[in-house]
Amino acid sequence: MILDIGFETMPREDLEAIILRRLKATIDRVYANVPFYRKKFDENHITPNDIQSLEDLKRIPFTKKEDLRDNYPFGMFAVPMDNVVRIHASSGTTGKPTVVGYTARDINTWAELMARSLAAGGATRGDMIHNAYGYGLFTGGLGIHYGAEKLGASVIPVSGGNTKRQVVIMTDFGPTILTATPSYALHLSEVAEEVGVSFENLKFKFGIFGAEPWSEKMREEIERKLNLTAVDIYGLSEVMGPGVAIECHEAKKGLHIFEDHFIPEIIDPQTGEVLPYGETGELVFTTITKEAFPVIRYRTRDITSLNPEPCICGRTHIRMNRVSGRTDDMLIIRGVNVFPSQIESVLMEMDEVEPYYQLVVDRKDNLDTLTVLVEVGERLFSDEVRHLQDRERKIAKNIKDYLGVSAKVKLVEPKVIARSQGKAVRVIDNREI
Amino acid sequence: MRVEQISVFLENKAGRLAEVSAILAEADVNIRALALADTSDFGVLRLIVNDNQKAIQALKSRGFTVSKTHVVAVEVEDRPGGLNRILDILNQAGINVEYMYAFVQHSGENAVMIFRIDPIDEAIKLLQENNLPVIEGSKVYTM
Numbered sequence: 001m002i003l004d005i006g007f008e009t010m011p012r013e014d015l016e017a018i019i020l021r022r023l024k025a026t027i028d029r030v031y032a033n034v035p036f037y038r039k040k041f042d043e044n045h046i047t048p049n050d051i052q053s054l055e056d057l058k059r060i061p062f063t064k065k066e067d068l069r070d071n072y073p074f075g076m077f078a079v080p081m082d083n084v085v086r087i088h089a090s091s092g093t094t095g096k097p098t099v100v101g102y103t104a105r106d107i108n109t110w111a112e113l114m115a116r117s118l119a120a121g122g123a124t125r126g127d128m129i130h131n132a133y134g135y136g137l138f139t140g141g142l143g144i145h146y147g148a149e150k151l152g153a154s155v156i157p158v159s160g161g162n163t164k165r166q167v168v169i170m171t172d173f174g175p176t177i178l179t180a181t182p183s184y185a186l187h188l189s190e191v192a193e194e195v196g197v198s199f200e201n202l203k204f205k206f207g208i209f210g211a212e213p214w215s216e217k218m219r220e221e222i223e224r225k226l227n228l229t230a231v232d233i234y235g236l237s238e239v240m241g242p243g244v245a246i247e248c249h250e251a252k253k254g255l256h257i258f259e260d261h262f263i264p265e266i267i268d269p270q271t272g273e274v275l276p277y278g279e280t281g282e283l284v285f286t287t288i289t290k291e292a293f294p295v296i297r298y299r300t301r302d303i304t305s306l307n308p309e310p311c312i313c314g315r316t317h318i319r320m321n322r323v324s325g326r327t328d329d330m331l332i333i334r335g336v337n338v339f340p341s342q343i344e345s346v347l348m349e350m351d352e353v354e355p356y357y358q359l360v361v362d363r364k365d366n367l368d369t370l371t372v373l374v375e376v377g378e379r380l381f382s383d384e385v386r387h388l389q390d391r392e393r394k395i396a397k398n399i400k401d402y403l404g405v406s407a408k409v410k411l412v413e414p415k416v417i418a419r420s421q422g423k424a425v426r427v428i429d430n431r432e433i
Numbered sequence: 434m435r436v437e438q439i440s441v442f443l444e445n446k447a448g449r450l451a452e453v454s455a456i457l458a459e460a461d462v463n464i465r466a467l468a469l470a471d472t473s474d475f476g477v478l479r480l481i482v483n484d485n486q487k488a489i490q491a492l493k494s495r496g497f498t499v500s501k502t503h504v505v506a507v508e509v510e511d512r513p514g515g516l517n518r519i520l521d522i523l524n525q526a527g528i529n530v531e532y533m534y535a536f537v538q539h540s541g542e543n544a545v546m547i548f549r550i551d552p553i554d555e556a557i558k559l560l561q562e563n564n565l566p567v568i569e570g571s572k573v574y575t576m
Contacts, residue, residue: 376442376475376498377498378498378499378500380498381440381442381498381499381500382440382477382500383438383440383477383479383500383502383549384477384531384532384549385470385471385472385476385477388472388475388477389472410474410475411442411474411475412444412475413442413443413444413449413496413497413498414496414497414498415496
């Protein structure tokens, strides 16, 4: 179902006029209110008046994750804190999270776009939504939640974890829409099977899955095991949260980006050159309606391509293809962003630990597992097994406290971790996505 | 009266123990006693050898993590209750034995046990006061 026929199926010409008007207003506002952007513009001899067409956007320099970090926590906010009604945060590369804010109007916009997304994924106001995205600083849980309420559906804020209880709720309440990370969806199906519940007897029709990379192969598996139609949803907190782009269940072929709110570009990650439609590169977003946390040409580090072809569903908004990778070393483990550098800083803060470590990511029973191999140097070593086990537990606890992700810590002999040209191989990702 | 023991970190995988014994053999080091404590992932090999310096050097040069610890060697009467007497004395004094293992060689009629105890000097004093024969390091290395 198309929730907002006016905007979602608007002829391109009209849409582009709205985009340009909103872009210009955003540029005016960030120039006036965010010192970071004013400085960037001034340094490059650009004034807001120079932006007269969508083409002119290319003249503005990119915004990177590091810029957000340098302005931690609230330096990129474009409104006084009095007007901010919600704060979310996601992992940053150095342990400091990336902090984003929302005005009341931003929350409303987000809810509307999420409602559009849920509708595109097959939900209607008569549906019951089992929302297994985590609630908290992570935008997944609350993002879906507000959208579901805006749509008028009944939302079960079940959040992540306690999977057996989730199976009971699924059986007894009879929800019709499932929202979760794709790996958690598969995990749910396995646990259901263990306790003798078949998805064939449940009422699910559609599932809306995202927040981590997945593949067509996984989609087939999910659709088969969960007996529903699975669509892909995309978002990131820096741009808004879930609901930046959504696949329509009619085509299931690429995600429509809500262009009346976000301008996408694909660039060559090395040169920064804007690439034509169809070519694969790094996805860049400019928000054009956000008040508290607008971003201009924000480099997502996600790799994909754009498809401008008309879609059978009737939406005129451009589609992005499935995200196929990252330009950095970020890992997404059970929906949590993990950078190897964060693990490194946890280890470095512990006196007795050497900075020789390796992350091994596996997918077991459809759940991602993180194992951290830590080399045992003289300072960490003890002749007592008990002490070594204490240290393993201590490292695991610090990682959990700091990153919010459970890891198994495994002590290994020195030099076990392969060093390629003097630089250790930090990540081994065994997941087949 | 302390005895020096060397400990080696080993991953729990095939051939690691053999690797250590090969390195020590190559360095002409004689193993006097050994004990292995392990978990599912790793193990700690404790060794009493005839030449600590040589053993440590050889193992370190091959990339092993090695440490030196002090332990106590005590002669234990080779009859029922021999070990119990020692443990009783330590226990009553509130001294905790972290771990222990037996020496291959006998000292005359008696067995020799290695104890990892903390506080070590207090334990040595206590054992000696109770007329339990604590064996000196230099003697242990060449037994």
